[in-house]
Structure formats: structure tokens, C-alpha cells
Amino acid sequence: MxxxxxxxGAEGGAATPAWxxxxxxxxxxxxxxxxxxLSSPATSRTGNRFGMAGMAIAVITTLVTHSIANxxxxxxxxxxxxxxxxxxxxxxxxxxxxxxxAGFHSLVGLAxxxxxxxxxLNPGAFGLLTDGGAIGPVSKIEMGLGIAIxxxxxxxxxxxxxxxxxxxxxxxxxxxxxxxxxxxTLAAILVLTAMFAHTPGADAxxxxxxxxxxxxxxxxxxxxxxxxxxxxxxxxxxxxxxxxWAAAAMGFTLGNSAMIITGALVGSSGAILSYIMxxxxxxxxxxxxAGGFGADSSGGGNGExxxxxxxxxxxxxxAAFMLEQAEKVIVIPGYGMAVAQAQHALREMTDxxxxxxxxxxxxxxxxxxxxxGHMNVLLAEANVSYDKVFELEDINSxxxxxxxxxxxxxxxxxxxxxxxxxxxxxxxxxxxxVDKAKQVFFIKRSMGGVGYAxxxxxxxxxxxxxxxxxxxxxxxxxxxxxxx
Amino acid sequence: MDFISxxxxxxxxxxxxxxxxxxxxxxxxxPLMAVTNAISSVxxxxxxxxAAEAGSDVAxxxxxxxxxxxSVNIFxxxxxxxxxxxxxxxxxx
Numbered sequence: 155m156x157x158x159x160x161x162x163g164a165e166g167g168a169a170t171p172a173w174x175x176x177x178x179x180x181x182x183x184x185x186x187x188x189x190x191x192l193s194s195p196a197t198s199r200t201g202n203r204f205g206m207a208g209m210a211i212a213v214i215t216t217l218v219t220h221s222i223a224n225x226x227x228x229x230x231x232x233x234x235x236x237x238x239x240x241x242x243x244x245x246x247x248x249x250x251x252x253x254x255x256a257g258f259h260s261l262v263g264l265a266x267x268x269x270x271x272x273x274x275l276n277p278g279a280f281g282l283l284t285d286g287g288a289i290g291p292v293s294k295i296e297m298g299l300g301i302a303i304x305x306x307x308x309x310x311x312x313x314x315x316x317x318x319x320x321x322x323x324x325x326x327x328x329x330x331x332x333x334x335x336x337x338x339t340l341a342a343i344l345v346l347t348a349m350f351a352h353t354p355g356a357d358a359x360x361x362x363x364x365x366x367x368x369x370x371x372x373x374x375x376x377x378x379x380x381x382x383x384x385x386x387x388x389x390x391x392x393x394x395x396x397x398x399w400a401a402a403a404m405g406f407t408l409g410n411s412a413m414i415i416t417g418a419l420v421g422s423s424g425a426i427l428s429y430i431m432x433x434x435x436x437x438x439x440x441x442x443x444a445g446g447f448g449a450d451s452s453g454g455g456n457g458e459x460x461x462x463x464x465x466x467x468x469x470x471x472x473a474a475f476m477l478e479q480a481e482k483v484i485v486i487p488g489y490g491m492a493v494a495q496a497q498h499a500l501r502e503m504t505d506x507x508x509x510x511x512x513x514x515x516x517x518x519x520x521x522x523x524x525x526x527g528h529m530n531v532l533l534a535e536a537n538v539s540y541d542k543v544f545e546l547e548d549i550n551s552x553x554x555x556x557x558x559x560x561x562x563x564x565x566x567x568x569x570x571x572x573x574x575x576x577x578x579x580x581x582x583x584x585x586x587x588v589d590k591a592k593q594v595f596f597i598k599r600s601m602g603g604v605g606y607a608x609x610x611x612x613x614x615x616x617x618x619x620x621x622x623x624x625x626x627x628x629x630x631x632x633x634x635x636x637x638x
Numbered sequence: 639m640d641f642i643s644x645x646x647x648x649x650x651x652x653x654x655x656x657x658x659x660x661x662x663x664x665x666x667x668x669p670l671m672a673v674t675n676a677i678s679s680v681x682x683x684x685x686x687x688x689a690a691e692a693g694s695d696v697a698x699x700x701x702x703x704x705x706x707x708x709s710v711n712i713f714x715x716x717x718x719x720x721x722x723x724x725x726x727x728x729x730x731x
Contacts, residue, residue, distance in 0.1 A: 537725075
């Protein structure tokens with residue numbers, strides 16, 4: 155077979171040899187396999203190795219095919235990044251995973267902006283020059299969009315990071331006329347991109363690319379500040395998607411298949427996760443993006459006085475006694491479990507109960523926590539076997555047979571108002587049917603807070619409900635002690 | 639590559655992404671975000687080209703900075719994914 159085509163240059167544009175294009179394609183396929191592995195925990199680690207191998211192929215191919223004048227500097231740059239990255243990955247607490255991911259997204263966004271600018275300043279290196287010695291208009295559109303999406307990803311993720319890590323208030327910040335400002339800025343970015351592409355000559359089009367970069371940084375900031383803490387799972391997924399589209403736009407500019415395939419994968423991944431999150435809250439994507447949900451309503455400025463309704467309060471000893479008598483217990487963890495770091499104590503409680511012959515299952519709502527799958531990671535960290543952890547639709551029918559529904563740090567996801575009260579802000583959201591369980595234990599810090607949606611929860615006042623008012627971790631530890 | 643070939647790869651990859659991501663189990667959605675974050679740092683390729691090629695000093699330094707940022711993501715993203723995935727165990731009782 156004649157393989158000489160492998161050494162041939164690609165048609166037009168960058169002189170990337172054919173073998174290198176095939177190598178980038180292999181890298182892209184390895185990235186597909188990395189995601190494919192995540193279909194089950196058993197195959198997931200093999201998948202991750204494919205991801206690493208794909209990245210190594212992409213990096214080595216790039217280095218080999220370019221005349222590297224600065225290999226030492228590049229080596230140092232990679233080394234610095236590796237040290238920082240690995241240190242962060244090792245040190246981060248599992249409860250802080252959402253802010254780590256948001257922080258990482260911001261880096262992808264900023265890297266996309268830098269690459270876009272580098273391509274603008276040195277188009278020859280990227281094979282972007284046309285016969286006339288200038289950058290073609292199509293390349294400029296791709297470049298402009300790549301820079302814009304990257305900048306939005308960066309500033310949006312920085313705000314998401316600050317909100318998730320508590321360095322900035324999680325409550326929405328509403329600017330007057332923000333919809334008009336936002337739409338105006340978006341329109342300005344598109345117009346600037348078109349003018350940038352249309353204007354030949356680096357001196358003449360420089361102001362446009364500067365202006366579009368600045369406008370994109372601003373819009374990323376403006377888009378995220380009005381979105382409240384409870385909507386963060388959608389925001390994190392959405393920024394995940396943007397970081398993918400930024401990579402894809404750069405892939406178009408560079409004609410690099412590994413970047414395009416990856417960008418498309420990551421872009422669709424984030425979009426699908428956003429869709430799943432929105433559906434799990436019965437909210438439209440537009441209403442989440444418009445923001446304002448979860449505004450602080452505890453001030454009681456509406457003149458509305460919540461009636462004091464009777465509820466039953468129990469102690470750890472009461473709960474321990476009844477748990478031991480139960481045959482089947484379903485645990486519903488929420489963000490409060492993460493805040494209290496109660497997952498390890500919860501696992502201990504599970505172990506004790508299982509030794510006594512009680513069946514314990516975990517029920518996870520798609521929007522529990524601050525990012526998709528947040529609760530699953532925490533339970534995995536605490537060594538809870540993943541075959542005991544179930545999704546909403548798989549376990550909801552089992553509450554009728556459950557002796558105890560054990561709610562820890564969750565609230566809105568068990569609120570029956572979502573099923574019955576059409577005026578409720580969470581109406582239509584799928585919730586757990588805890589009212590069907592024989593008994594409900596509700597661990598909560600106090601009777602004051604009412605979840606992020608700011609609505610009262612009828613589960614507190616049901617006959618079969620026992621409120622366990624305490625810090626989640628302390629309460630579970632006391633229950634474990636009381637069972638000995 | 640001409641624009642149409644690139645576009646074809648992109649559109650097909652979007653379809654592949656759609657089906658592959660729907661097959662990811664919800665229990666692994668956090669690792670999914672971590673690993674997609676790591677692989678989207680393949681943008682390092684652009685940084686490497688800018689850093690490697692002569693022609694513009696500013697572009698070189700922008701490229702090197704992009705390489706640092708993307709490397710943080712690549713190493714951090716894969717490492718944290720590995721750490722999370724190692725925790726997903728099935729206990730035999």
C-alpha cells in the first residue's frame with residue numbers, strides 16, 4: 155500500500171502533514187471514549203485513561219509538527235500548570251467540587267481568549283494568511299466568536315466561582331433594566347464581530363477586536379450576577395457548555411479536528427446537563443438565565459405573616475429507636491448534608507442499621523446540591539456502595555413501602571406543594587413522595603429557613619413527621635450513638 | 639481543511655456527543671463535568687502553536703500563558719476525575 159500520502163501536506167491553509175491530522179482525529183476519538191466510559195462506574199476509570207492518552211497525543215503531535223524555538227519555555231509552562239493543577243485536585247474537599255469546576259471553566263475561557271488573540275497577532279504561525287497576506291474574513295468571524303465565547307465563559311465562571319465559594323452573596327443581584335443592557339451588549343458583540351471580519355488591515359480592525367473582547371468580558375459578568383444560588387447547577391452546566399463551544403470555535407479557526415470534536419462533545423454535554431437540571435426544577439432555560447429566582451424573601455417585607463403551625467419535634471434517641479424497628483429506610487440527602495459534612499456520619503448510621511437487618515437506600519434528586527451529581531460524589535466519598543443510590547424516577551414508587559423517609563439537608567425536593575399548589579414557585583417540579591412513607595424524619599437546623607424557593611413545606615406539619623432540629627452531622631452522630 | 643469538511647466533523651461530533659452524554663449515568667454527572675473540563679483544554683494546542691512559532695513576541699507570551707492555564711486544567715481535571723472515580727465502589731456484603 156502506498157502510504158506516501160501521510161507525509162503530504164494538507165490542501166491549502168496550514169501545512170499540517172496528513173499523519174498529524176490523523177493523530178488529531180485519534181485524539182478526538184479517545185475523548186469520545188472517555189465520555190463513553192462514564193456510562194457506568196465500572197468502566198469509568200478506563201474512560202478517564204483514554205482521555206489522558208488523547209490529550210497526550212494532541213500535545214505531542216502539535217509539538218512535533220511545529221518548529222519549536224522555545225521548547226524549554228513551553229516545558230516550564232506545562233510544568234507550572236501541572237504542579238498547580240495536581241495540587242488543587244489533591245487538596246480540594248469533595249464538598250467544594252462545584253467551585254473547583256467553576257474555577258477550571260474560567261481557565262478554559264481565558265485560555266481561549268489568549269489563543270484567539272495570539273492567532274490574531276501571529277496569523278502566519280496558525281496558517282491563517284490568505285494569498286493576499288491578510289487573515290480571511292471567515293477566519294476572523296471564527297476568531298471573534300471564539301474570543302467572545304471564551305471571555306463570557308471566563309467572567310461568568312469567575313462570578314459562579316465567587317458565589318459557590320461563598321466569597322460573594324448567593325442571592326441574585328438585580329440591576330434595573332438588565333434585560334435591555336444584556337441584549338444590547340450581546341447585539342454589540344455580534345455587530346463588532348461582523349465589523350472586525352469586514353475590516354481589512356490589522357491597524358483598522360484592531361479597535362473592533364479590542365472592543366468585542368471587553369464587551370464579552372462584561373456580558374459574562376452581567377449574565378451571572380442576577381442568578382441565585384439554587385440555580386447554580388444550571389449555571390455551572392451552562393458554563394461547561396460554553397467552554398466547549400469556545401474550544402470548538404478555536405478548532406474552526408485552526409482547522410484542528412481534535413479541538414472541534416472535543417468542543418462539540420463538551421458543548422453538547424453541558425447543554426444536556428443544563429436541560430436535565432431545568433427539567434428537574436420544571437423551569438425553562440430562559441427563566442433561569444433571566445435570573446432573579448431565589449431572591450431573599452425572608453425579610454417578610456410583603457407584610458405576609460406565616461402562621462405558626464404545630465409540628466412534632468423528636469430527639470436522636472426517638473429517631474434511633476424507630477429506625478431500628480424499621481424494615482426499610484430511604485435517605486434523601488440535600489445541599490444541607492454537604493454544608494454540614496454529614497456524609498461520613500450518615501454512612502456509619504447506614505452500616506449500623508444494615509447490621510441490624512434494616513434495608514437502607516439513598517434517593518437523589520437531580521438538582522440536589524450545587525452541581526449535577528454532587529450528592530453521588532459525596533456519598534461515594536463516604537464509601538456508600540453506588541448500587542444503593544437511586545435516582546428520583548427509579549425510587550419514587552418505593553416510598554409507599556418505606557417505614558422511614560430520612561430527609562437530611564433537603565427541602566424543596568420533598569415539598570408536596572410542587573404537586574398540589576398551582577401558585578407555588580416550585581409547582582410542577584418533580585418531588586419525592588415522602589408523604590407516602592409511614593414515618594418521615596426531617597433533619598433541619600431550625601424551623602426558620604424554608605429552602606431556596608422560599609416556600610413553606612407541608613411535610614413539616616404532617617402527623618407522621620418528626621422534626622430533628624439540629625446540625626445534620628451532630629444529629630446523625632447522636633443517632634448512631636443512641637443505637638449502640 | 640476547508641470550511642465544509644470542518645463543519646461536517648463538527649456537526650457529526652455534536653450528534654455523537656448528544657448520544658454519548660445521554661448514556662452517562664446521572665450518578666457520574668460530577669465526574670462528567672470534571673472530565674469534559676479537562677478535555678476542553680485541548681485548546682492548549684493553540685497555545686503551543688503560538689508559543690512555538692516565531693513571528694510575534696506578544697503572541698508567544700500569550701501562548702505561553704494559555705499553555706499554563708490549560709495545563710492547570712488538564713492535569714487538575716484528569717487528576718480530580720481520577721480521584722472521584724476511585725471512590726465509586728460497590729461493596730460486597
